[in-house]
Amino acid sequence: MTTSTDKAITNKVKPDWAGDDFLSRFVNLLIKIKPVYSIMKYQARKILIKTAEKNGIPWRKNCQELARSGVQELYDAIADPNLTYPDYYQVPFHAYPEGNLCWKAAFEAESATLSMGLRVWKNEPGLTWQAAQKRLRSSFHQTIEPYTKKPVQDILDVGCSIGISTQELHNFYLNSQDAEVRTVGLDLSAYMLAVASKRDANKTISWVHGKAEATDFEDNSFDLVTLQFVIHELPRSATEAIFREVRRILRPDGVLAIVDNDPGSPVIQNLPPALFTLMKSTEPWSDDYYTFNVEESLQKNGFKHQSTTPSDPRHRTIVATKN
Numbered sequence: 001m002t003t004s005t006d007k008a009i010t011n012k013v014k015p016d017w018a019g020d021d022f023l024s025r026f027v028n029l030l031i032k033i034k035p036v037y038s039i040m041k042y043q044a045r046k047i048l049i050k051t052a053e054k055n056g057i058p059w060r061k062n063c064q065e066l067a068r069s070g071v072q073e074l075y076d077a078i079a080d081p082n083l084t085y086p087d088y089y090q091v092p093f094h095a096y097p098e099g100n101l102c103w104k105a106a107f108e109a110e111s112a113t114l115s116m117g118l119r120v121w122k123n124e125p126g127l128t129w130q131a132a133q134k135r136l137r138s139s140f141h142q143t144i145e146p147y148t149k150k151p152v153q154d155i156l157d158v159g160c161s162i163g164i165s166t167q168e169l170h171n172f173y174l175n176s177q178d179a180e181v182r183t184v185g186l187d188l189s190a191y192m193l194a195v196a197s198k199r200d201a202n203k204t205i206s207w208v209h210g211k212a213e214a215t216d217f218e219d220n221s222f223d224l225v226t227l228q229f230v231i232h233e234l235p236r237s238a239t240e241a242i243f244r245e246v247r248r249i250l251r252p253d254g255v256l257a258i259v260d261n262d263p264g265s266p267v268i269q270n271l272p273p274a275l276f277t278l279m280k281s282t283e284p285w286s287d288d289y290y291t292f293n294v295e296e297s298l299q300k301n302g303f304k305h306q307s308t309t310p311s312d313p314r315h316r317t318i319v320a321t322k323n
């Protein structure tokens with residue numbers, strides 16, 4: 001079901017609340033007022049958890065179960081102690097003081113991801129979180145599928161978090177072709193990866209702790225690399241460095257597929273002030289992302305831009321191939 005907001009016609013390429021517009025600068029000022037920010041953060045968190053639980057996502061129960069599951073023991077086996085973290089990654093993020101580098105972020109990631117899926121179609125009565133998540137992932141898979149040459153044997157999911165995107169992608173290619181698939185999930189947070197590994201009971205995926213800008217993978221070793229809901233969390237300099245690294249590790253004609261917030265989406269442009277203020281305050285590179293010409297950067301960094309598709313009311317899928 002579409003709403004009047006979904007249908008609103010707009011020619012704007014980005015929301016007024018991002019970039020250098022007056023509204024954007026005003027919001028940025030507001031965020032800097034510590035007491036205002038703290039109250040907002042606290043209230044937003046309460047609402048997020050309450051809404052999730054009302055919609056059948058047992059947020060607090062999920063966290064408690066993970067905390068008691070022994071997942072912490074997987075950390076040492078996954079973490080690369082020699083990895084150095086970029087500065088942009090070592091800042092408070094999503095209201096966690098340590099960003100993604102803590103257990104709390106990793107324990108809450110599943111519920112947060114499922115809630116995000118439900119928010120895409122929040123005006124559709126009766127839609128379950130399971131159906132919303134399926135729709136979210138399958139719109140991405142269907143959009144990229146025509147560009148991938150079968151068999152797709154080696155897949156890398158960059159910024160895999162706790163592995164929901166990775167598992168869905170792996171299953172999609174496993175079920176849509178008559179060949180084995182080797183899938184790798186890469187992330188900078190070993191906390192997230194420990195949870196990913198715990199969720200992957202059948203050990204179908206390889207979970208790698210690493211920096212997407214400089215991986216240890218060999219040249220020309222993947223057919224498909226995805227960045228799912230990652231680049232809106234990065235400064236553009238990091239995204240561009242990742243594009244160059246992805247180009248190195250993709251096979252000739254290999255596909256880079258990106259799904260993320262669509263700056264041109266009427267839903268994103270018309271987010272309520274409380275929501276966009278909160279988004280900007282907890283995702284510090286928002287202004288950079290919403291004003292970044294991703295397609296131009298892909299071409300500059302050795303890709304052929306194939307398509308940009310609004311794959312759901314809030315997100316766009318960008319497909320590029322290695323030149």
Ligand SMILES: C[S@@+](CC[C@H](N)C(=O)[O-])C[C@H]1O[C@@H](n2cnc3c(N)ncnc32)[C@H](O)[C@@H]1O
Nearest residue numbers: 100159160161165187188189211212228229230
């Ligand atoms: C929003 S989450 C991705 C969600 C997941 N792909 C999905 O669709 O459910 C973004 C992830 O990117 C990871 N990340 C951010 N910068 C990274 C980098 N330079 N290299 C590897 N992972 C990174 C973060 O640790 C985080 O887990």
